[in-house]
Amino acid sequence: MAELTHLDASxxxxxxxxxxxxxxxxxxxxxxxxxxxxxTFSLLRQGGHAKGDVLTVARIAGIQAAKKCADLIPxxxxxxxNSVDVDFLLDAEANAVRITARCSLSGKxxxxxxALTAASVAALTIYDMCKAVDRGMVIRELGLxxxxxxxxxxxxxxxGPD
Amino acid sequence: MAELTHLDASxxxxxxxxxxxxxxxxxxxxxxxxxxxxxTFSLLRQGGHAKGDVLTVARIAGIQAAKKCADLIPxxxxxxxNSVDVDFLLDAEANAVRITARCSLSGKxxxxxxALTAASVAALTIYDMCKAVDRGMVIRELGLxxxxxxxxxxxxxxxGPD
Amino acid sequence: MAELTHLDASxxxxxxxxxxxxxxxxxxxxxxxxxxxxxTFSLLRQGGHAKGDVLTVARIAGIQAAKKCADLIPxxxxxxxNSVDVDFLLDAEANAVRITARCSLSGKxxxxxxALTAASVAALTIYDMCKAVDRGMVIRELGLxxxxxxxxxxxxxxxGPD
Amino acid sequence: MAELTHLDASxxxxxxxxxxxxxxxxxxxxxxxxxxxxxTFSLLRQGGHAKGDVLTVARIAGIQAAKKCADLIPxxxxxxxNSVDVDFLLDAEANAVRITARCSLSGKxxxxxxALTAASVAALTIYDMCKAVDRGMVIRELGLxxxxxxxxxxxxxxxGPD
Amino acid sequence: MAELTHLDASxxxxxxxxxxxxxxxxxxxxxxxxxxxxxTFSLLRQGGHAKGDVLTVARIAGIQAAKKCADLIPxxxxxxxNSVDVDFLLDAEANAVRITARCSLSGKxxxxxxALTAASVAALTIYDMCKAVDRGMVIRELGLxxxxxxxxxxxxxxxGPD
Amino acid sequence: MAELTHLDASxxxxxxxxxxxxxxxxxxxxxxxxxxxxxTFSLLRQGGHAKGDVLTVARIAGIQAAKKCADLIPxxxxxxxNSVDVDFLLDAEANAVRITARCSLSGKxxxxxxALTAASVAALTIYDMCKAVDRGMVIRELGLxxxxxxxxxxxxxxxGPD
Numbered sequence: 001m002a003e004l005t006h007l008d009a010s011x012x013x014x015x016x017x018x019x020x021x022x023x024x025x026x027x028x029x030x031x032x033x034x035x036x037x038x039x040t041f042s043l044l045r046q047g048g049h050a051k052g053d054v055l056t057v058a059r060i061a062g063i064q065a066a067k068k069c070a071d072l073i074p075x076x077x078x079x080x081x082n083s084v085d086v087d088f089l090l091d092a093e094a095n096a097v098r099i100t101a102r103c104s105l106s107g108k109x110x111x112x113x114x115a116l117t118a119a120s121v122a123a124l125t126i127y128d129m130c131k132a133v134d135r136g137m138v139i140r141e142l143g144l145x146x147x148x149x150x151x152x153x154x155x156x157x158x159x160g161p162d
Numbered sequence: 163m164a165e166l167t168h169l170d171a172s173x174x175x176x177x178x179x180x181x182x183x184x185x186x187x188x189x190x191x192x193x194x195x196x197x198x199x200x201x202t203f204s205l206l207r208q209g210g211h212a213k214g215d216v217l218t219v220a221r222i223a224g225i226q227a228a229k230k231c232a233d234l235i236p237x238x239x240x241x242x243x244n245s246v247d248v249d250f251l252l253d254a255e256a257n258a259v260r261i262t263a264r265c266s267l268s269g270k271x272x273x274x275x276x277a278l279t280a281a282s283v284a285a286l287t288i289y290d291m292c293k294a295v296d297r298g299m300v301i302r303e304l305g306l307x308x309x310x311x312x313x314x315x316x317x318x319x320x321x322g323p324d
Numbered sequence: 325m326a327e328l329t330h331l332d333a334s335x336x337x338x339x340x341x342x343x344x345x346x347x348x349x350x351x352x353x354x355x356x357x358x359x360x361x362x363x364t365f366s367l368l369r370q371g372g373h374a375k376g377d378v379l380t381v382a383r384i385a386g387i388q389a390a391k392k393c394a395d396l397i398p399x400x401x402x403x404x405x406n407s408v409d410v411d412f413l414l415d416a417e418a419n420a421v422r423i424t425a426r427c428s429l430s431g432k433x434x435x436x437x438x439a440l441t442a443a444s445v446a447a448l449t450i451y452d453m454c455k456a457v458d459r460g461m462v463i464r465e466l467g468l469x470x471x472x473x474x475x476x477x478x479x480x481x482x483x484g485p486d
Numbered sequence: 487m488a489e490l491t492h493l494d495a496s497x498x499x500x501x502x503x504x505x506x507x508x509x510x511x512x513x514x515x516x517x518x519x520x521x522x523x524x525x526t527f528s529l530l531r532q533g534g535h536a537k538g539d540v541l542t543v544a545r546i547a548g549i550q551a552a553k554k555c556a557d558l559i560p561x562x563x564x565x566x567x568n569s570v571d572v573d574f575l576l577d578a579e580a581n582a583v584r585i586t587a588r589c590s591l592s593g594k595x596x597x598x599x600x601a602l603t604a605a606s607v608a609a610l611t612i613y614d615m616c617k618a619v620d621r622g623m624v625i626r627e628l629g630l631x632x633x634x635x636x637x638x639x640x641x642x643x644x645x646g647p648d
Numbered sequence: 649m650a651e652l653t654h655l656d657a658s659x660x661x662x663x664x665x666x667x668x669x670x671x672x673x674x675x676x677x678x679x680x681x682x683x684x685x686x687x688t689f690s691l692l693r694q695g696g697h698a699k700g701d702v703l704t705v706a707r708i709a710g711i712q713a714a715k716k717c718a719d720l721i722p723x724x725x726x727x728x729x730n731s732v733d734v735d736f737l738l739d740a741e742a743n744a745v746r747i748t749a750r751c752s753l754s755g756k757x758x759x760x761x762x763a764l765t766a767a768s769v770a771a772l773t774i775y776d777m778c779k780a781v782d783r784g785m786v787i788r789e790l791g792l793x794x795x796x797x798x799x800x801x802x803x804x805x806x807x808g809p810d
Numbered sequence: 811m812a813e814l815t816h817l818d819a820s821x822x823x824x825x826x827x828x829x830x831x832x833x834x835x836x837x838x839x840x841x842x843x844x845x846x847x848x849x850t851f852s853l854l855r856q857g858g859h860a861k862g863d864v865l866t867v868a869r870i871a872g873i874q875a876a877k878k879c880a881d882l883i884p885x886x887x888x889x890x891x892n893s894v895d896v897d898f899l900l901d902a903e904a905n906a907v908r909i910t911a912r913c914s915l916s917g918k919x920x921x922x923x924x925a926l927t928a929a930s931v932a933a934l935t936i937y938d939m940c941k942a943v944d945r946g947m948v949i950r951e952l953g954l955x956x957x958x959x960x961x962x963x964x965x966x967x968x969x970g971p972d
Binding site: 187218221222225226229230240241242243244245246247266268 | 498499500501502503504505556557560561563564565566593594
Binding site for chain 4: 327328329330331335336337356367368377378380381384385388389392395396397398399400436437440441444445447448449451452453454455456457459460461462463464465466467468471479481
């Protein structure tokens with residue numbers, strides 16, 4: 001039967017011991033949406049440099065957050081990421097920024113949490129930089145899109161979360 | 163016209179100077195949903211200690227993340243929170259955990275980002291502890307619910323994000 | 325003759341170079357006691373959830389501290405722990421919480437400091453959560469109980485420190 | 487009746503809200519012992535520079551740890567210390583280093599945890615620098631010696647913990 | 649006679665106690681130069697977006713480093729910055745980026761170290777992003793340009809360091 | 811043609827993917843100068859213990875900063891250093907402290923940034939400890955002196971930066 005691996009038989013929280021896991025190439029992709037008012041979206045997408053700056057700040061925040069994942073998520077293992085990418089797509093129909101964060105590792109444990117943390121902090125940074133004009137922005141559909149490597153192999157979300 | 167306060171006239175990212183702001187009592191509430199499969203929800207809610215442990219770990223992660231907000235969000239100011247609360251409601255109809263994070267401060271700048279960061283990291287921690295049984299969980303509707311204090315005064319989301 | 329490996333020939337503090345050490349499976353166990361008034365001990369052990377919460381918070385604090393060891397202890401190497409376990413035993417005769425912290429690693433350097441740091445911060449967290457009723461609690465007998473792996477092999481404390 | 491202030495009525499861990507507390511001058515002193523073999527103690531106390539280096543490294547580690555207290559102890563508030571002092575006394579009769587850590591603050595919350603954290607990490611650093619010659623060193627009697635300021639006023643341990 | 653305030657009468661490193669200092673408005677400005685090959689300088693200054701990205705990443709790194717100053721410089725006090733600005737000037741004659749970092753605070757201690765740390769880490773980030781084409785870049789003339797507030801009042805470097 | 815590896819084809823900042831790089835033995839040496847008034851230099855070099863304390867504090871700060879490099883420099887990879895050495899030479903002719911920082915690693919990426927960060931933070935710490943007597947001190951000629959390992963092999967600065 002399925003069980004929560006972060007709880008032992010007595011229900012106590014624990015870090016999974018990865019000592020016996022093989023070192024494999026692992027990758028994970030997480031996505032999220034930052035939804036805003038049409039006016040906010042216009043401000044964000046207009047003019048090259050300003051937009052570039054908001055998204056560059058958010059990208060850097062996401063990359064740095066991925067590196068801090070084990071410090072933020074209590075039962076995550078420290079690990080040495082091979083790469084972190086954070087990309088943005090301005091979705092004019094949805095008045096939303098679509099965030100894709102991708103992490104890779106040669107290691108014993110998956111990088112799902114690193115990718116999710118990167119997407120989450122990138123989204124919060126966009127919120128922070130635009131909140132003076134739109135306090136009601138909402139971060140939606142933050143989830144894992146795909147993972148590769150490790151014992152469980154390839155997994156892909158059957159349909160996007162939105 | 164509205165403008166992004168984290169960009170200066172030339173579109174360059176900057177930290178807002180709060181030197182001239184008054185010290186007032188400030189508070190912010192953020193909410194989020196962690197949506198999961200019915201089976202995962204059942205595992206999470208069953209039995210006292212195990213559930214307690216998952217939610218206690220998530221609460222601690224959220225509280226610690228609020229204290230790290232200025233380290234995660236590049237243009238946030240360091241500040242000395244008076245309190246951080248992270249609460250959970252198990253919503254059986256939605257098969258979801260509803261997270262409410264509340265931060266307060268006597269200071270020069272709002273605590274919206276601290277509350278949002280606490281809710282976000284608490285949600286990610288629940289994801290982490292349950293992901294072995296349900297990789298497809300999605301974090302939805304992360305947003306500000308209310309804020310008090312500061313020049314802009316009281317603000318409340320007119321309708322919940324979901 | 326014995327020498328302090330963290331000082332060079334001129335007595336200057338230095339980080340030991342582990343470049344030529346072999347990667348082996350390493351493990352270390354540290355223990356500590358948190359001694360308190362009988363009334364405090366009763367408060368702590370009574371009722372399931374409350375006790376669970378104090379010890380879960382202390383466990384998480386200990387686990388996270390082990391991951392931060394190289395940031396706290398100046399000459400420690402950063403490393404990638406395979407696991408951290410922190411366990412508690414309520415010793416009614418001694419009115420004390422007995423803490424056992426166990427760390428493991430596949431790496432070039434021992435994990436004694438990580439285990440000691442986990443036990444120490446778990447003990448301090450118990451102190452923090454109970455100090456309002458018992459400021460005089462004392463942390464006793466924090467020491468290494470056992471280590472395995474590395475050039476020096478297996479070591480076990482001949483008798484418990486208390 | 488006495489109660490654990492870090493648990494609410496339902497036994498859930500929480501951060502105490504210090505919003506209504508007055509800003510007062512606060513101070514706390516913590517002490518600890520690092521007990522070792524006579525040979526280790528001789529190595530440590532001999533020759534000026536080497537000893538100076540071990541104790542200076544331990545002092546710096548203790549000071550930096552006091553500044554990180556809110557990051558290590560989950561329910562501690564971030565605060566702005568006025569000072570941190572870490573002093574050492576070489577006790578030849580006990581073959582031990584006696585550590586005294588003193589923190590002060592103008593603020594809303596006590597600095598006991600900061601002083602205890604400083605003493606604890608200073609002790610661990612001495613252990614780290616001497617462990618190659620004496621793995622069995624033990625940290626004893628880590629406790630609060632004195633506190634001043636705040637609503638509870640002056641408190642002093644009636645007798646030293648050892 | 650002049651003395652090093654971070655050493656006490658016996659020559660031991662210590663954190664200055666700022667408990668009795670007045671809270672005043674303080675400001676500090678630090679400057680530095682990143683000197684490079686003409687070809688590197690051309691790559692950096694050409695085309696809007698790429699340049700913007702290098703300098704935005706460096707700016708964010710500098711701002712975040714100022715917030716971490718007390719964690720990096722052992723005897724610095726934690727403090728709550730009102731603002732951090734990091735600006736860049738492309739000096740085509742010198743084939744150098746001129747960095748100016750400015751920090752302000754309402755507090756008990758100066759912000760010179762925060763400004764110097766911001767300038768230093770911004771410079772290192774530029775080095776990092778350009779090092780693949782020019783390993784020989786040199787960071788020059790990192791120093792304090794001006795400070796205001798506090799007991800010592802206004803100070804300005806009589807001539808620029810270069 | 812040479813290109814900035816931290817920018818992709820569209821000029822967006824990115825972390826280099828090191829997944830396909832070989833694990834080799836790598837080493838880097840960085841140097842810097844802290845230039846001061848003759849009176850400051852005399853204070854610093856006089857008497858054993860005081861000088862020892864300033865330089866030991868600076869050494870520890872440099873070592874700890876090397877371990878935090880990936881947290882400070884946004885596009886650096888987290889890595890597990892084999893060693894960090896920070897050495898000082900008191901140059902009486904130049905009234906300057908010459909800093910040499912050396913880092914080594916068995917890994918996929920170079921350690922230039924770690925060595926530069928160590929030298930930089932050691933220099934800033936010397937500035938901090940002496941600034942009360944000499945605010946005008948300047949950090950000069952911070953640069954890479956040598957690197958070994960990796961695809962680009964051995965590189966040595968043809969002439970010192972000063």
